[in-house]
Amino acid sequence: MSDLKNFDGLVSIREIEGQGMLVVRGDFSAAAFREAVAALAGVDFPDQRQAVVRDGRGVLWLSPDELAILLPRSDANSACADLAAKLADQHALVVDVSDARAHFQIEGRVVRETIAKLAPVDMHPDAFAPGELRRTRFGQVAAGFWLQDDRTARVFCFRSVREYMAKLLAVAADEKSEVAYFQK
Incomplete structure (x- = not known):
């Protein structure tokens, strides 16, 4: 990033x-x-x-x-x-x-996979629906997130770890890291 x-x-x-x-x-x-x-x-x-x-x-x-x-x-x-x-x-x-907070929007066809690489949350569509919210960790960073829809998520964390969170998200979204787990 x-x-x-x-x-x-x-x-x-x-x-x-x-x-x-x-x-x-x-x-x-x-x-x-x-x-x-x-x-x-x-x-x-x-x-x-x-x-x-x-x-x-x-x-x-x-x-x-x-x-x-x-x-x-x-x-x-x-x-x-x-x-x-x-x-x-x-x-x-x-x-x-x-x-004290930083906010990020993640948008795209593999938003679930991107989050699943970082957070210990079952991101399968049957387990996590738009509108649901979790407080969890992305790597070692305390964060919260929710899906606005099937292609868009919002993430918030402490501003003190903003740069680290931005880099975590970028690594998880790197084009060479696609998992394709949830694709049909």
Whole structure:
């Protein structure tokens, strides 16, 4: 990845600029919590291990009491303050982690194989469907990802390992490394 932002091989890899991310912890069973999160993101509240994303905004299920909200980076600071105020009467935590995360989009016909080379996740279409989200490792890097569709995935990781992640993804997408496992 010569410029660490773009790579074209078996799949194309693009670093996503301007992506904001809030981490929110709270009681998912509280209607006020669910409504406030969904209203801020402009999408439905996700089910377990799901990503609900539309037009650059969304909610990612990270654990039984933790979510990530995706939104434009320019909106993250004010959205964090607004959501914290709406949840002030509940046991909840809202933190803007935009500066601490890097985001990549992987797109192409072998997106599943590219991820399978790096993450210990069964990427077969019968086992992992678009919209599902996993927190896992890509090599030794803590990361999360979901499939937007059968040809597109989004990956996020700590910004401190951004360069390493970009190189990992590029090696896995190198044209000489095709596996062709999921092809029919």
